[in-house]
Amino acid sequence: MxxxxxxxxxxxxxxxxxxxxxxxxxxxxxxxxxxxxxxxxxxxxxxxxxxxxxxxxxxxxxxxxxxxxxxxxxxxxxxxxxxxxxxxxxxxxxxxxxxxxxxxxxxxxxxxxxLKQSVLEEDIDLDLKYLDLKTLYNFVKENQRISKDEAIKLVGKLVLKINKDKISLNEDELESFSKAITLLNLNSRPAPILAYLLLTILEKERQ
Missing domain, CATH: 3.40.50.300 (P-loop containing nucleotide triphosphate hydrolases)
Known part of the structure; x- marks a missing residue:
């Protein structure tokens, strides 16, 4: 190295x-x-x-x-x-x-x-390039009762998936993901936060 x-x-x-x-x-x-x-x-x-x-x-x-x-x-x-x-x-x-x-x-x-030597975390099961409202709704519903730590990990996976799928976000859109993690750390409910982030991606892909 x-x-x-x-x-x-x-x-x-x-x-x-x-x-x-x-x-x-x-x-x-x-x-x-x-x-x-x-x-x-x-x-x-x-x-x-x-x-x-x-x-x-x-x-x-x-x-x-x-x-x-x-x-x-x-x-x-x-x-x-x-x-x-x-x-x-x-x-x-x-x-x-x-x-x-x-x-x-x-x-x-x-x-x-x-550099982790263990198996990489499983990729998020969501195609962000072809995201629609029905898929968004089902994903949020499926994850509405997850714990704070699970929600924070899920937001992290979303960011990695965005990079992997080469979706370009501006500074304000990136900041919304940082704010989401802050809100989750303050014990905010995951469902509305996940919905907002996915709607941000959906609108970006429709432009």
């Missing part, structure tokens, strides 16, 4: 194991690891530390690893600007155990690699 030259998201089985393996390929003097020592979750304070580290000037490429089994939405929102326009010679590498933990607004800005 060669050091990545562009900011990227790496989905891995285990943060600690993968970090140990990956760091062997990176120059120790120009590598920083931001990881919560108390919780296996990337929080707002970790985002603030990452931003401070990014603005410490360097003449060499500096690699900043952002690590967490999951990433809190507010931490990702805090990182959005610096990920979109990183300072000179800064490469961010996000290590996460669940791809659905990453907001669509960040997912769309970074390279994405799934």
């Amino acid at each position: 060669h050091p990545l030259q562009r900011s990227s998201i790496l989905v891995v089985n285990s943060i600690d194991t993968s970090l140990e393996e990956i760091l062997a390929f990176y120059p120790s003097h120009f590598t920083r690891v931001i990881k919560n020592s108390e919780k296996n979750e990337f929080q707002i304070v970790d985002a603030q530390n990452a931003i401070k580290e990014a603005y410490i000037a360097t003449n060499e490429t500096k690699y900043i690893f952002l690590c967490g089994a999951t990433f809190r939405s507010e931490a990702q929102n805090a990182l959005l600007k610096v990920l979109e326009e990183p300072p000179l010679n800064i490469v961010f590498i996000i290590l996460v155990e669940s791809k659905s933990s990453i907001l669509p607004t960040i997912h769309s800005r970074l390279l994405y690699k799934n």
Whole structure:
């Protein structure tokens, strides 16, 4: 493995194991690891530390690893600007155990690699290119009683399916997926959120 030259998201089985393996390929003097020592979750304070580290000037490429089994939405929102326009010679590498933990607004800005060695998650059973109201209704009805975590994973699968099917969304449309995850984290009902997102895709495909 060669050091990545562009900011990227790496989905891995285990943060600690993968970090140990990956760091062997990176120059120790120009590598920083931001990881919560108390919780296996990337929080707002970790985002603030990452931003401070990014603005410490360097003449060499500096690699900043952002690590967490999951990433809190507010931490990702805090990182959005610096990920979109990183300072000179800064490469961010996000290590996460669940791809659905990453907001669509960040997912769309970074390279994405799934390094999990287990079988990939099953693709969402929905043809977004030929979506109609009947299919939309049946899908929402089928998933109206899923749990919060299942709904968040489903939104993540929708984003991956959108990318796979090469459906182009603008900034506002991408933001609606990020807001959906935030609302689900606040225990909003999945059905109206899924309906809104699918209607957004349906309208996009009709244009």
